[in-house]
Amino acid sequence: MANITILGSGGFGIGLAVMLHKHGHHITVWSKFQKELDDIRKNGEQVQKLPGVVIPPEIGLSASLECIRGSDLVLFGIPSSFVRSVAREASPYITSDMVVVNTGKGLEEGSMKLLSEVLTEEIPQAAIVVLTGPSHAEEVGRCISTAVVAASKSAAAAAYVQETLSNQCFRIYENDDIVGCELGGALKNIIALCAGICDGLGYGDNTKAALMTRGIHEIARLGVAMGARAATFSGLAGIGDLIVTCTSMHSRNRRAGILIGEGIKPEDAVKQVGTVEGYFCCHVAYKLAQQMGVDMPITEQLYHVLFEGSDVRDALGKLMSRPSRHENEECSYLRDMMN
Numbered sequence: 011m012a013n014i015t016i017l018g019s020g021g022f023g024i025g026l027a028v029m030l031h032k033h034g035h036h037i038t039v040w041s042k043f044q045k046e047l048d049d050i051r052k053n054g055e056q057v058q059k060l061p062g063v064v065i066p067p068e069i070g071l072s073a074s075l076e077c078i079r080g081s082d083l084v085l086f087g088i089p090s091s092f093v094r095s096v097a098r099e100a101s102p103y104i105t106s107d108m109v110v111v112n113t114g115k116g117l118e119e120g121s122m123k124l125l126s127e128v129l130t131e132e133i134p135q136a137a138i139v140v141l142t143g144p145s146h147a148e149e150v151g152r153c154i155s156t157a158v159v160a161a162s163k164s165a166a167a168a169a170y171v172q173e174t175l176s177n178q179c180f181r182i183y184e185n186d187d188i189v190g191c192e193l194g195g196a197l198k199n200i201i202a203l204c205a206g207i208c209d210g211l212g213y214g215d216n217t218k219a220a221l222m223t224r225g226i227h228e229i230a231r232l233g234v235a236m237g238a239r240a241a242t243f244s245g246l247a248g249i250g251d252l253i254v255t256c257t258s259m260h261s262r263n264r265r266a267g268i269l270i271g272e273g274i275k276p277e278d279a280v281k282q283v284g285t286v287e288g289y290f291c292c293h294v295a296y297k298l299a300q301q302m303g304v305d306m307p308i309t310e311q312l313y314h315v316l317f318e319g320s321d322v323r324d325a326l327g328k329l330m331s332r333p334s335r336h337e338n339e340e341c342s343y344l345r346d347m348m349n
Contacts, residue, residue, distance in 0.1 A: 011035050012082040012174050017096055019046055019071075020285070021059035022113055023087030025151030031069050032153060033177040038070035038077045042096075047071040059284075063151035078103035083111060083174065085141075086129070089285050090116025090196075093125050097132035106135045109167050111160075113141050115195035115251075116287045117294040122301070124192045137167035140188055141175075142195040143246035144254035146261070153179040159247045160184055161191035183246065190238030191247040194229060197295055198252040199288030200309050201225030202263035205256035207315075207322050209264070210271020217326075221308065222256050228306040232295070235302050263288040276316045292316055307332060 011034040016023045019041035031037045041047050050056055055065055070077065078084055084104055088096055093114055104110065110133055112125050121128075129138045143158030150156055160175075160182050162168040172182040185191055201221060208217045229252075230243040242248055255261045266286045269279035280286045296313040299306040311329055314320035 013080055014038070014083045014085060015040060015078050015081040016085045016087055017100060018087035019043075019050060019056065020087060020089075021056065021147035022145075022150070023085070024050075024056045024060050024065060025063065025147035025149075026085065026087065026113070027069050028063055028065060028151045029153055029177075029180060030175065031066055033180075035174075036070075038072055038081075040072050040075060040077055042073065044073040047073055060147055060151055063148075075100050075103050078108075081108055083109050083171070084136075085111045085113060086125075087113050090114050090118060090125055090287060091290065094118065094128050094132060097129050101133045101135075104133050104136050108136050109139060109170055110136045111139045111141050111171055114287075115142060115192075115199060116291050117196050117298070119290060119294055122294050122298045124189065124196075126188055126192055137164040138162060139164070139167050139171045140191050140195075141171065141182075142191050142251065144250045146254065146258060148260050150180070155179050155181075157181040157183065157246055157250075159191055159245065161186065161188040161247070163188060185242065185245070185247065187239045187242045189236055190233050190242030193233045193236065193238060194243055194248040195251055196287070196291050197229040197232070197309075198225070198248075198255050199263045199286075200292045200295060200312055201229070201252060201288075202255040202261055203267040203270075203286070203288040203292070204308055204312055206261075206264035206267020206269075207271040208267075208326070210268040210273075211322060211326075212271075213326075218256065222252055225256075225308055226252055228304075228308060232299055232302065232304045232306060235304050262286050270315070271322060289316060 013036045016027050016039045019039050027037045027039050114125050118128050126138050139160050139162040145156050145158050160168045160171040168184045172184050176182045204221050205218050226249050262283050266279045266283040270276050280289050292312050295309050311325040315325050
């Protein structure tokens with residue numbers, strides 16, 4: 011069994027903590043906010059972000075990064091906008107024999123970098139592994155069967171995470187396509203926002219199916235342009251994560267989209283729901299697609315809705331009235347998938 015420190019006391023961090031504790035690991039959860047930890051200890055659960063999931067008293071809680079010392083694994087479970095700052099603060103406590111695992115799904119604003127790149131820059135002494143896939147905290151914390159992917163440039167580190175964290179309710183597959191796995195996890199939040207908007211507008215299953223199908227199409231298009239393998243997007247980190255985020259009410263991105271579709275201003279919807287990674291990721295992905303010269307029409311229209319005040323019905327109308335084309339036009343990544 012491993013000594014594991016989880017940085018972040020949000021829903022997914024706590025869900026992982028509870029699940030891994032049940033399977034014999036020694037768990038410590040860190041948060042920058044002592045009051046949040048005090049509330050967790052007092053209530054025996056994370057009331058705001060993961061209500062109903064009991065947190066055993068044996069799980070350690072700490073507001074000091076000193077708790078990292080002696081860990082085998084250090085898991086980042088924090089929003090993308092805080093990954094760099096926390097990694098910089100945590101780095102002095104992380105040694106080369108530890109493995110750092112990122113569970114966040116997003117891109118860094120400004121630099122447009124993958125979170126694994128951010129962690130590598132701030133913690134160069136440790137191997138970085140990305141843990142991603144369809145994994146709602148509400149289900150992970152209740153030990154409902156879940157399958158995810160561990161991706162890393164280090165095959166040994168990915169194998170260690172797979173061997174250490176896998177159990178009867180949490181199955182991990184290895185993957186060496188870290189770019190594809192991260193992009194799939196980040197960009198599906200954009201499509202989930204769009205799916206929620208369509209729900210809020212009262213549109214049906216046909217619309218959502220079209221969005222999801224064409225959404226994974228443009229995600230893969232950008233991914234392949236950035237060096238990812240097309241086949242990754244047909245797996246857990248791609249279509250698997252997209253399905254669960256677009257269809258589940260556990261999804262904050264979908265819930266925020268529903269509010270936007272119902273007429274709530276995007277910034278107000280984000281405030282109401284909480285952390286909505288797709289909102290921030292859309293801004294980065296739109297700029298990244300322009301920089302890479304990749305056509306991402308769904309992302310483009312969502313960008314206009316979120317940041318330029320475009321009407322959601324007009325945005326969907328523009329998508330539906332684009333010039334007719336062959337379904338597989340400009341999809342060289344499909345040939346890569348078949349090879």
